[in-house]
Amino acid sequence: MSDNKFNYVRGEMLPQQPAPLAARSVSGWIRTNLLATPKDVILTILALAVLIAILPGALNWLFVQASWLGSDRSVCATTVQGGIQPDGWHGACWAFVKDRFVQFIFGRYPIEERWRPILTLIMFVVLLVPLLMPKSPRKGLNAILLFIVFPIIAFFLLHGGAFGLERVETPRWGGLMVTLILSFVGIAVSFPLGTLLALGRRSQMPVIKTLSVTFIEVVRGVPLITVLFMANVMLPLFLPTGWTIDNFLRALVAVALFASAYMAEVIRGGLQAIPKGQSEGADSLGLSYWQKMRLIILPQAIKLVIPGIVNTFIGMFKDTSLVSIIGMFDFLNTIRLNFTDTTWITPVTPITGLVFAGFIYWIFCFSMSRYSAFMERHLDVAHKR
Template sequence: MQEHDTSWVRTEMALAQPAPASVRGMGAWVRTNLIGSVGDAILTIIGIALVVMILPQVINWAFINAQWTGPDRSVCATVAQGGIQADGWSGACWAFVNAKFGQFMFGTYPIEERWRPILVAVLFVALLVPMLIPRVPRKGLNAILLFLVLPIVSFVLLVGGMFGLPHVETSRWGGLLVTLSLSFVGIAVSLPLGVVLALGRRSKMPIVKMLCIIFIETVRGIPLITVLFFVSVMLPLFLPAGVTFDKYLRALIGVSLFAAAYMAEVIRGGLQAIPKGQYEGADSLGLGYWQKMGLIVLPQALKLVIPGIVNTFIGMFKDTSLVIIISMFDLLGIVKQNFSDANWATPQTARSGLIFAAFVFWLFCFGMSRYSMYTERRLDTGHKR
């Protein structure tokens, strides 16, 4: 037999080599993202020019010439170098934010009782952080504490009237307390309710399907401000005599139902994106309807629509500002309400207050967006048909 030459065959595994210098490091990132083409280079130059023109003025207004403390609006009319400028853009009036910070956070919640919402915030962070970290064990217990136990404890602490705690009416709540509480309850309620509505809309039972379609299309066809007006003004007219609901509870119901309708359509899109073979495979294993949905279909569907779910959460978080229509003051509402304070009524205070509110909203929304991107990358296992 003729012998074959095998000298060219590698007998040992090749050692891993670093990536070429041309595709790694800061220089490679700049070439790829900033000057990869003539158009990219032109846009990069324009962007740098805009930053050079705008950033020094922003730093000067927000930090160098800003007034950080003071008893009233008079401090905000004086530039750091002295004198008064007619255009009102001498510097930020953070003294206004500093003086009203307590109201921006808690509304008119009694000062001596503000330890209660602070304790609720601490408990919320203590339960939320382990829930967001994948490596922390006992997610089931964590979820029960966060979504079932914490709302009850929060209600007892915030409302009071039991266990020796003075009663605080929800009409005295305001600021970031209202924004976060409405958002948290809306998120906790709208996601499971949206799942149920999405499954109901795809149900083969005509009555269930029709009821879900009517609810979803009706709520999606009207603005949130109308929903809030209805639950605040019109709903009591349909209740029996002597039966009433707290205004804050009405806002919770309105925001939650409104978000659930949009959430249902997002999740329905995920359900329709799942290949038919996944349903057939679950049926071939003899799984029941709820087993099939809970173990096979829904986990895949929810993973596919994470951006849509988070987008709905972000929209709901910002839409809490509309509760001002029912005389409740969230963060933005309480900031605007303080513009009427004669001690602080200047253009500088208005601009500074609005920028502060915008920064707080951006901080929370950006955080949700970044975490959703992290979750997408962690769950990205591919999707093959």
């Protein structure tokens, strides 16, 4: 046998191949993603048929026949040409949203004092944005300012009663402001508390484990409405005579505790996914329990369950609308309250208000979802190498 028979070394490089269709043109992307198989073709045609049937009418109702300007309900009962339309054929009444927009944001907060929630929001954004940026410096100081210092300043700004600020009782709060406050407190409290509950459930100490399991299972076993009812109706029965707790504070505690139970199970799932060797390696280095959890176990576990954490946050953000059962008017319920306003009562007013509310909720929820995806890509170290 000749040596050439077993020579597998390539003498020249293969010619460069053309780029995939999806990377070259829009038509290539369409063929690859929408028309690759007969099933994809059928589903694409069905989707286009649904869009053609629904989209023109929706756009017509939302924009073409919509009423954009006006000071009362009369503008929502006319077409662009000025003729009266039958009920059910009017376009969206965006004039109603424009006229009540400030109330949707602040509720019944005094007009002359609304600079206080605006200033609070500016402070929140200034502190939050650097914390969300992976490469921003001094995150520890930033977190202390956002989660410890900011809530104290925000309370005195919004509630008043000190430093010469007029007192604004929480029953006068409402709108998107209440929704954001409930969501921020719920997120700020449920994440660390849920982490402690998850660690407690995996603890080797019987008392700690029993208490954690009991709390998690009891809270997860009842709906949020029940927890809010308990906080509003049952809690005062256990307080000494003459003592009372603000309704808004009860809602904050109820939402935070409820979210903590769900967060604990999400974190526990991440802890169980960490190989046992990680913990054993930390023990071999002489790290204490809290050093092991803080430096090795928790960072890996939290990275694994980012989608579950954000999903819990999104659910809690939407569930804040349930506080209406204890007399609080969040964003959605402030909008619903205006449906009976005689100035704007029309057949399309409720639909327009609910569409607007859904759009605002979608903006916040979609933003959290996109940031979650960004953090997953940023922390996916294994695929960056």
